[in-house]
Amino acid sequence: MKNPLTASSSPLTESPERIERCAKAGFGSAILKTASPYHRAQAGYGRKVVFIGEDYFADASFQREILTEEEGLTLYRKAQAHKGDMLLIPSVSASSLEAADWLGICRKFQAMGAKLLQLDFFYLGSVICGQNEDFYLDLEQLLSRLRQELDCLIMPKLNFGLDPELACRALAKAKIRQVSLLDSIRFPLPARFGLHPETTSYFGPKQLPLTLLYLQHAVNYELEVCAGGGIAKAADADLLLENGAKLVQTASYVLKNGFSKAPLLLHKEPVPMESHRRTWCDARHYEAEGCERCGFCLGVPK
Numbered sequence: 001m002k003n004p005l006t007a008s009s010s011p012l013t014e015s016p017e018r019i020e021r022c023a024k025a026g027f028g029s030a031i032l033k034t035a036s037p038y039h040r041a042q043a044g045y046g047r048k049v050v051f052i053g054e055d056y057f058a059d060a061s062f063q064r065e066i067l068t069e070e071e072g073l074t075l076y077r078k079a080q081a082h083k084g085d086m087l088l089i090p091s092v093s094a095s096s097l098e099a100a101d102w103l104g105i106c107r108k109f110q111a112m113g114a115k116l117l118q119l120d121f122f123y124l125g126s127v128i129c130g131q132n133e134d135f136y137l138d139l140e141q142l143l144s145r146l147r148q149e150l151d152c153l154i155m156p157k158l159n160f161g162l163d164p165e166l167a168c169r170a171l172a173k174a175k176i177r178q179v180s181l182l183d184s185i186r187f188p189l190p191a192r193f194g195l196h197p198e199t200t201s202y203f204g205p206k207q208l209p210l211t212l213l214y215l216q217h218a219v220n221y222e223l224e225v226c227a228g229g230g231i232a233k234a235a236d237a238d239l240l241l242e243n244g245a246k247l248v249q250t251a252s253y254v255l256k257n258g259f260s261k262a263p264l265l266l267h268k269e270p271v272p273m274e275s276h277r278r279t280w281c282d283a284r285h286y287e288a289e290g291c292e293r294c295g296f297c298l299g300v301p302k
């Protein structure tokens with residue numbers, strides 16, 4: 001990778017056009033929007049985002065937020081032509097700790113040339129695990145099995161539902177070398193914002209102390225860390241790198257400030273780039289039909 005700046009799995013990386021903008025903005029790598037092997041039976045409600053100052057809240061049902069396997073593979077294939085010199089890292093998720101549920105989709109991305117896969121544990125961490133020690137034994141077994149069965153590297157993504165010490169220990173015991181930090185926090189907003197309390201997440205600067213905590217545990221286990229969650233300025237990225245991160249990842253900073261400002265995180269000049277609305281979005285208003293509700297138009301100053 002030409003530099004440590006990574007686009008997080010998020011609206012930044014959910015279409016080939018946005019992958020192209022990540023490349024133009026100078027990112028060294030991009031983690032694709034998560035895909036999971038499931039059938040979209042009932043789509044549920046789509047994404048809605050709210051900015052309050054530096055804080056970013058997003059709400060969406062699983063089936064509208066997570067790509068199907070087919071969509072994820074198509075995105076990876078199409079993104080090849082737009083990625084420039086970035087490393088593309090597919091992100092996969094499954095809803096159990098059974099290796100069979102993960103292996104199929106991992107093998108498909110591997111067969112398409114992926115060298116590194118992010119394993120997104122968000123829905124496991126927040127739904128299944130709790131703080132049960134047996135969970136971490138099962139997690140270790142899953143990761144050992146995936147490591148043995150796959151040729152590509154696997155990089156689990158931790159979240160606040162997972163205990164930092166127990167999770168990092170399970171990774172180290174399974175001989176996993178890479179880890180991705182850190183997913184959002186569940187955070188209900190008052191009813192007047194119109195978001196569903198059980199599926200609303202917070203993204204932004206308040207996460208940074210927690211990211212540092214998880215980073216410390218990961219570094220203690222000699223894991224190579226792609227660290228993010230709460231980066232709001234270059235000094236935050238520096239702090240994570242100084243504390244042992246190999247790569248830094250960002251999502252909501254770019255949603256708020258636009259792709260052109262991403263180089264500032266590496267102390268580089270902004271890259272002139274057309275705004276979101278004029279380039280890929282046909283929707284005239286955030287709530288209009290055809291709007292993907294990525295949140296770019298809410299964050300980028302007009």
Ligand SMILES: Cc1cc2nc3c(=O)[nH]c(=O)nc-3n(C[C@H](O)[C@H](O)[C@H](O)COP(=O)(O)O)c2cc1C
Pocket residue numbers: 008009010011033034047058065066091120157181182183184203204205207228229230231249250251252253
């Ligand atoms: C709208 C939205 C969707 C996201 N979807 C995913 C996802 O599919 N998979 C994933 O691993 N992380 C996802 N994330 C989390 C980001 O990758 C990242 O961990 C989080 O935004 C914290 O970083 P930040 O403070 O730089 O925003 C999403 C974030 C946002 C804002």
